[in-house]
Amino acid sequence: MDRKEYDQLADExxxxxHKIKNAFYAFLxxxxxxxxxxxxxxxxxxxxxxxxxxxxxxxxxxxxxxSCLLTGLGIYDKLAQRAGAGTFIPITxxxxxxxxxxxxxxxxxxxxxxxxxxxxxxxxxxxxxIVSSALLGVIRYVITLFG
Amino acid sequence: MNYxxxxxxxxxxxxxxxxxxxxxxxxxxxITSMFVVLGSFLDLFHIYxxxxxxxxxxxxxxxxxxxxxxxxGAMAATKEYxxxxxxxxxxxxxxAGITAAILFGFLVAILFKPRS
Numbered sequence: 001m002d003r004k005e006y007d008q009l010a011d012e013x014x015x016x017x018h019k020i021k022n023a024f025y026a027f028l029x030x031x032x033x034x035x036x037x038x039x040x041x042x043x044x045x046x047x048x049x050x051x052x053x054x055x056x057x058x059x060x061x062x063x064x065x066x067s068c069l070l071t072g073l074g075i076y077d078k079l080a081q082r083a084g085a086g087t088f089i090p091i092t093x094x095x096x097x098x099x100x101x102x103x104x105x106x107x108x109x110x111x112x113x114x115x116x117x118x119x120x121x122x123x124x125x126x127x128x129x130i131v132s133s134a135l136l137g138v139i140r141y142v143i144t145l146f147g
Numbered sequence: 148m149n150y151x152x153x154x155x156x157x158x159x160x161x162x163x164x165x166x167x168x169x170x171x172x173x174x175x176x177x178i179t180s181m182f183v184v185l186g187s188f189l190d191l192f193h194i195y196x197x198x199x200x201x202x203x204x205x206x207x208x209x210x211x212x213x214x215x216x217x218x219x220g221a222m223a224a225t226k227e228y229x230x231x232x233x234x235x236x237x238x239x240x241x242x243a244g245i246t247a248a249i250l251f252g253f254l255v256a257i258l259f260k261p262r263s
Contacts, residue, residue, distance in 0.1 A: 007172075019169045023162055030161025030209075031154035037204035038153035052199075056207055057243035063208070064244060068251035072259035085164035088175045089182065090157065090208045095248045097175075102256035114256045118249065124180045125210060126245070130237060132184040133217040136191050137233045141225050 022084050029079065029086030037063060037090075060091055067092035071099040097121040149203050156198070156205030179210050186214025190222075216240040 040062050044055040070076040076096050080087040087093050098118050105117035119126070164178050173181075186209075189195040195215040198206040206212060217237055224236020238245070 019166075022169055023165050026165030027158040027162040031158030034153040034155075034157025034205040034208055035150050037157070037208040038150050041204045041207070042149070052203065057240075059204065059207070060244040061247040064247040065251050068248070068255045072255035074262040077262075083161075085168055085175075085178070086158075086161040088179060089161045089164045089210055091210060091213065091244060092208075093175075093179070094210060094213070094244075095252065098248050099252040099255050102252050103259060103261045106256055106261055114253065118252060118256075121176060122248070124176050125183050125213065128180040129183040129187065129214050129217045133187040133190075133214060133221055133237065134233055136187055137218055137221045137225070138230070140191055140222060141230060141233065144225075 025082050026084050026086040026089075029083035030089060031086075033063075033086070033090045033092060063090075063092050064095040067095040068099045071096045072103070076100075094122050094125055152202045153205035153208075156202035157208055160209040160211065182209065182211045183214040186211030187218040188214075190215045190218040213241060213244070216244075 037059055041052065041055055041059040044050070044058045044062075045052060048055070048058075067076060070079075076087065076092075077100065080093075080096070087096070098121070101120045101122070102114045102118045105113040105120075107113060108117070160182070164182065167173060167178055167181075168175070186195060189198070189211070195206070195211070196219075199212075199215075217240070220236045220239030220241065221233045222236075224232030224239065226232070228235055
């Protein structure tokens with residue numbers, strides 16, 4: 001049995017209910033992270049009396065810190081097993097991927113382990129974010145020049 | 148009301164990502180990359196700015212907002228520095244998130260023991 005046949009068979013045997021359940025949990029957990037983010041955002045807006053735009057980086061720093069700590073304690077990965085995309089799509093998932101790659105490679109040393117492996121999973125987001133933003137940015141810049 | 152909006156939009160994006168994940172062979176890395184590209188694309192015609200106005204943190208927390216912020220910082224800097232602004236302003240808005248992730252990720256990796 002080659003890889004293709006195996007995948008086909010595995011797909012047929014996969015219970016359909018799982019996908020609906022996974023989708024529900026992704027929606028729920030993703031939504032709850034959105035609510036937490038909104039709470040933190042409004043807290044900083046009121047605390048420093050600033051606009052939403054200025055409070056956004058503070059909110060992101062707070063959530064990234066929480067995510068890194070939860071990853072270190074092993075809680076985030078337990079949540080991720082159930083929530084799936086609900087935990088890897090929010091910005092907390094980016095922090096989680098960097099922390100967990102660094103932790104997993106800790107035994108290889110400070111430089112070759114933590115230093116060079118930190119971006120192993122999360123780096124793709126930065127790479128494609130910059131490449132696409134630069135290309136689209138040039139397009140928009142040219143449009144504004146002539147528009 | 149803001150909380151309901153944040154819940155719905157953040158949840159919806161995660162739901163779409165989960166559906167793609169379950170019905171394809173993409174890894175989370177593929178999906179997050181796609182969503183970042185989508186985010187910077189949606190900033191092309193200022194669509195994402197409207198989404199943030201309506202859904203607040205619900206639109207700020209998914210990874211799509213990372214692409215939007217990269218693009219937004221780059222475009223803001225082009226007003227002052229021309230074409231060079233794209234590279235000069237790229238990290239203006241996302242610097243906080245990336246710095247925090249590297250710093251806290253490093254500290255956690257130093258202080259905690261791996262669990263897998």
